[in-house]
Structure formats: structure tokens, C-alpha cells
Amino acid sequence: MIRVNNLCFSYTKKPFIENTNFEVESGEIFGFLGPSGAGKSTLQKILTGLITSYRGSVIVNGEEVRRHDNGFYENIGVDFEFPSLYEKLTARENLKFFASLYNKHRDIDKLLLSVGLINDADKKVSDFSKGMKSRLNFIKALLHDPQILFLDEPTSGLDPSSSRVMKDIILDEKTKGKTIILTTHNMYDATELCDRVAFIVDGKIRALDTPRSLIMGRGASKIAYTYLDNGREVRTEIPLCKTSEDETLSRLLRENRLLSIHSGEPTLNDIFVELTGRQLQ
Amino acid sequence: MRPIFRCFVMFLRQISKDGMLYASLAAPLLAGFAFRFGIPAAEAALCGYFGKAAILSEYYLLFDLFLAVMTPYIVCFVSSLVMLTEYDENMTSYMAVTPVGKRGYIVSRLVFPAVISIFASVIIMIIFSLTVWSAPILLITCALSSLLSIAVSLLLVSFSHNRVEGMALGKLTGIILMGLPVPFFLFSGVQYLFSILPSFWIAKLSVEDNYLYAIPALLTSFLWMWVLYGRFVKKLS
Ligand SMILES: Nc1ncnc2c1ncn2[C@@H]1O[C@H](COP(=O)(O)OP(=O)(O)O)[C@@H](O)[C@H]1O
Numbered sequence: 001m002i003r004v005n006n007l008c009f010s011y012t013k014k015p016f017i018e019n020t021n022f023e024v025e026s027g028e029i030f031g032f033l034g035p036s037g038a039g040k041s042t043l044q045k046i047l048t049g050l051i052t053s054y055r056g057s058v059i060v061n062g063e064e065v066r067r068h069d070n071g072f073y074e075n076i077g078v079d080f081e082f083p084s085l086y087e088k089l090t091a092r093e094n095l096k097f098f099a100s101l102y103n104k105h106r107d108i109d110k111l112l113l114s115v116g117l118i119n120d121a122d123k124k125v126s127d128f129s130k131g132m133k134s135r136l137n138f139i140k141a142l143l144h145d146p147q148i149l150f151l152d153e154p155t156s157g158l159d160p161s162s163s164r165v166m167k168d169i170i171l172d173e174k175t176k177g178k179t180i181i182l183t184t185h186n187m188y189d190a191t192e193l194c195d196r197v198a199f200i201v202d203g204k205i206r207a208l209d210t211p212r213s214l215i216m217g218r219g220a221s222k223i224a225y226t227y228l229d230n231g232r233e234v235r236t237e238i239p240l241c242k243t244s245e246d247e248t249l250s251r252l253l254r255e256n257r258l259l260s261i262h263s264g265e266p267t268l269n270d271i272f273v274e275l276t277g278r279q280l281q
Numbered sequence: 282m283r284p285i286f287r288c289f290v291m292f293l294r295q296i297s298k299d300g301m302l303y304a305s306l307a308a309p310l311l312a313g314f315a316f317r318f319g320i321p322a323a324e325a326a327l328c329g330y331f332g333k334a335a336i337l338s339e340y341y342l343l344f345d346l347f348l349a350v351m352t353p354y355i356v357c358f359v360s361s362l363v364m365l366t367e368y369d370e371n372m373t374s375y376m377a378v379t380p381v382g383k384r385g386y387i388v389s390r391l392v393f394p395a396v397i398s399i400f401a402s403v404i405i406m407i408i409f410s411l412t413v414w415s416a417p418i419l420l421i422t423c424a425l426s427s428l429l430s431i432a433v434s435l436l437l438v439s440f441s442h443n444r445v446e447g448m449a450l451g452k453l454t455g456i457i458l459m460g461l462p463v464p465f466f467l468f469s470g471v472q473y474l475f476s477i478l479p480s481f482w483i484a485k486l487s488v489e490d491n492y493l494y495a496i497p498a499l500l501t502s503f504l505w506m507w508v509l510y511g512r513f514v515k516k517l518s
Pocket residue numbers: 011034035036037038039040041042043
């Protein structure tokens with residue numbers, strides 16, 4: 001569905017995106033995970049044809065995006081990081097207008113209903129809260145039932161229940177066979193939604209795999225325990241596979257002195273820090 | 282073409298929702314009235330008072346020129362403010378990823394209004410002009426004015442960050458029209474200091490009734506557009 005070959009781009013003279021290669025299969029949810037300023041939105045802008053001054057090749061839906069034809073956007077839905085809506089118009093008027101730009105479109109009321117905006121459909125967008133605007137902006141991308149969806153931080157700044165609703169819609173689109181490119185700095189969203197994730201830092205892809213392989217392939221599961229030593233609480237962390245070799249732990253177990261003991265897999269964030277040396281937030 | 286047309290209808294709709302823009306569009310009509318009836322009355326009063334045969338009437342053509350340029354100028358000014366509002370709403374980038382496209386958006390916000398303003402300007406001139414215009418000169422003048430106004434739009438949109446700045450800069454770009462009175466007051470070679478202004482050549486064309494001046498008017502307009510277009514497109518993406 002998407003094939004990127006030797007992509008290079010920079011806003012300035014300084015190299016930024018350099019010789020980037022990756023492919024996205026049809027029907028896949030593909031995530032760009034990285035801290036703010038990593039270049040996620042820039043990559044999306046290139047993939048959606050907003051930035052055309054790139055070098056290398058970017059094929060989306062069989063077309064080199066730099067030279068896309070008029071029908072290209074009939075099958076592409078974009079949800080920008082910041083809402084792009086006519087503030088003076090109502091939610092419904094906005095959707096009606098954008099729907100009119102395409103050859104086909106979905107039922108507007110159903111879309112409004114799906115994100116809980118049906119009762120606000122005839123309110124002006126300028127009276128909407130930030131979260132409501134995000135939701136409206138999101139369904140705007142789904143209006144024409146596109147084959148490929150580009151979602152730039154769709155859940156950022158949303159309350160947990162709206163975020164849940166949106167994630168369910170995203171998963172629902174996937175079951176309909178849509179290809180989805182998702183940008184996020186939220187590791188939980190990436191882990192839950194994405195079939196594959198690309199770690200992005202400073203415009204470069206540092207790792208690319210399924211969230212599961214990234215987590216399992218790298219850091220092994222760990223256990224952490226605490227105990228009292230001379231009246232001070234001490235916390236120790238060891239790999240799960242080294243349990244039997246830990247003399248302290250064996251002694252503590254025998255003497256019943258453990259205060260707490262937990263096991264856990266690393267999160268995608270741990271892996272991100274390990275691979276890139278950077279925090280996600 | 283259909284998405285571009287729909288996009289243009291949205292442009293009209295935004296104007297209709299904005300009192301200030303709406304009122305601006307009435308300005309050429311009001312000016313037409315004022316020029317057509319106010320100026321000859323003022324001329325009669327002045328001539329009577331000073332006991333002269335003609336004071337303002339030598340400059341009737343200049344008033345006409347201002348009127349001819351005014352309609353495209355106002356239309357493009359209004360269009361620039363709409364574009365700046367849309368820019369604030371992230372709409373310019375969004376249009377670029379719909380079937381409207383970046384180019385379609387520019388067509389709907391610059392070319393359509395400019396073409397319509399040619400006709401509007403011709404009609405206003407037919408109704409309100411103070412002097413007699415031949416049809417070809419009138420048409421050429423209005424078309425050139427419209428081209429000049431596109432350059433003004435590009436300037437306004439590229440250099441202002443928001444609507445308020447756009448309005449301030451809009452007054453400043455009035456300077457571009459400064460070329461109009463030049464052929465009426467400067468007769469020596471000094472007048473060519475203004476030859477970078479398309480408005481200067483537009484005025485020459487009707488003052489001297491010489492079609493050839495359309496060439497420098499076109500060239501200077503395109504020069505302005507060419508200089509500004511890059512920055513304009515960069516801003517839109
Ligand atoms: N239009 C632009 N002009 C110049 N630099 C930009 C522009 N947009 C973004 N940048 C810079 O490019 C880098 C990547 O930005 P962006 O792609 O928005 O990151 P992300 O979406 O991962 O937070 C940042 O350093 C940002 O400052």
C-alpha cells in the first residue's frame with residue numbers, strides 16, 4: 001500500500017530525514033512512535049503529499065505522491081494534529097461541505113453518533129471544546145470512506161472515554177480492511193493498536209517491528225523486590241531468568257523477609273529508551 | 282472541477298457570514314455613486330466659486346481609473362482576508378489533501394474572484410464612469426487591474442500572520458496604486474521612476490490611449506506575482 005525508498009527531506013540545510021525505507025502492507029495499522037519534534041508529522045506530511053520537495057520515492061496507493069493525480073485523495077483520509085474546521089459553521093455544515101468534495105461519502109449522522117457528537121451537530125464549531133473538535137476532525141477524515149487513513153496523534157489530549165471510543169473506531173476501520181498510519185507519542189496506544197511500530201527520533205527510524213517482538217526480543221521480563229536492611233527499605237530488580245542465582249533473594253525467601261515482590265514485562269517505553277536513549281514524552 | 286467550484290461556494294459563504302467583508306464589497310458601488318454624482322457637483326461649485334471653467338474635470342479620468350482598479354482591489358483584499366482566516370483554521374493545508382488540492386484552492390481563492398472582479402469592474406465603470414471609455418480600453422484596463430490585484434493578494438497573504446495584520450497591511454498595499462496619478466502630474470522622465478508599478482502603466486494606457494502600454498503592465502504584474510508566488514505557496518503548505 002505504501003512503499004518508501006531512500007526518502008530524504010529537511011526543512012533546513014541540516015540533514016533531517018535521511019535514506020528512510022519502509023513499507024506498509026494493505027490492511028495494517030502502522031505506527032510512528034517518537035517524542036515531540038521527532039519528525040512524525042513531517043513524515044505524514046510527505047506521505048500525504050503536503051510536502052513535495054522530498055528526494056527518493058514515496059509510493060502511496062500505487063502513485064508517486066509528488067506526482068499524484070486528481071483522484072488520489074478520493075482514497076485518502078487525513079486527520080491533522082490540529083483541527084482544521086470552519087469555526088463559524090456548525091459541525092454538520094462542516095461535514096456536509098467536506099463530503100461534497102468527494103465522489104462518495106458516508107452517512108453524516110451515523111458518523112456524528114459514533115463519536116457522541118450528534119446532539120451538538122448543529123452547534124457552531126467555535127463553541128466546541130478541544131476534545132469535541134478533535135472528534136469532529138477525526139470523523140471528517142472518515143467521511144469519504146477512504147482506503148488509507150493518516151491519523152496524526154488522534155487521541156492526544158482526549159479524555160479516557162473519548163479516547164476509547166476513537167480507538168475502537170480505528171480498530172473497526174482495520175477490520176474493514178483499511179490501511180492506517182498512526183502517529184503517536186503514547187506507548188499504550190501504539191502497543192494496543194499497531195500491528196507494527198517504527199521508533200522515530202531526529203527524523204530517523206531506529207527500530208521497526210511488531211510491538212510484541214520489540215518488547216519480547218529486547219528486555220526480558222523482570223522481577224522487582226523490596227526488603228528491610230538495617231531499618232532501610234531496599235529495592236532490587238533482576239531478570240526473571242536469573243531468579244535462582246540471586247542469593248539475596250533466596251535468603252530473603254527463606255527468612256520470610258520480603259516486603260514485596262513483582263514481576264513485569266518491559267513496556268514499549270522501556271524498549272524505546274533502551275534503543276534510542278530518549279524518553280517518549 | 283467540481284471540488285474547486287464547491288470550494289469557491291464555501292468562499293462566498295464565508296463572506297456572507299462576515300459583516301465586515303460583506304460591507305467591503307459594497308465599497309466600489311458606494312465609491313461609484315460618490316464619484317459619479319459628488320464630483321461633478323463639487324466641480325460645479327468649485328468652478329463657480331473660483332470663476333474658472335475647469336478644475337477637477339481634467340482629472341476625471343484619474344477618478345475613473347481609481348474606480349476601475351478599486352473593484353478588483355477590494356475583491357482581492359476580501360479574498361486575502363478569507364485566506365488568512367482559513368490559514369488560521371489550518372484549512373489551507375487541509376484543502377491540499379482533499380480533491381480540491383493546493384492548486385485548486387489557489388484557483389478558487391485567487392483566479393475565480395479575479396475573473397469575476399473583471400466583469401464587476403466593467404459593469405461599475407459602465408454605470409459610473411465620468412469620462413467616455415472605448416470598450417477595448419475599458420476591458421483591458423479592468424483585466425490588468427485584476428491581475429495587479431492578484432499580486433496584492435499574494436503580498437497580503439504571504440506577509441501577514443493573521444487577519445488583523447492583513448487588514449493593516451491592506452492599507453499599506455494601497456501604495457501599489459500610487460502609480461495611477463503619476464502620468465497626470467509628472468510629465469518628464471521622472472515619471473519612469475514608477476515604472477516598477479503596474480498601476481503606472483495601466484494609467485499610461487488610458488491617458489495616452491495606447492494599447493502598447495499593456496505590455497509593460499503585464500510584465501510588471503507578472504514580475505510581482507512571480508516574486509511573491511513562491512513565498513505564498515510555501516506559506517500555504
Ligand atoms: N514548517 C516547518 N519549517 C521548519 N521546521 C519545521 C516545520 N515543521 C516542523 N519543523 C521542525 O521539524 C522537526 C519535526 O517536527 P514534527 O514533524 O512536527 O515532529 P513531531 O510531529 O514528531 O512532533 C521539529 O524540529 C520542528 O521544529
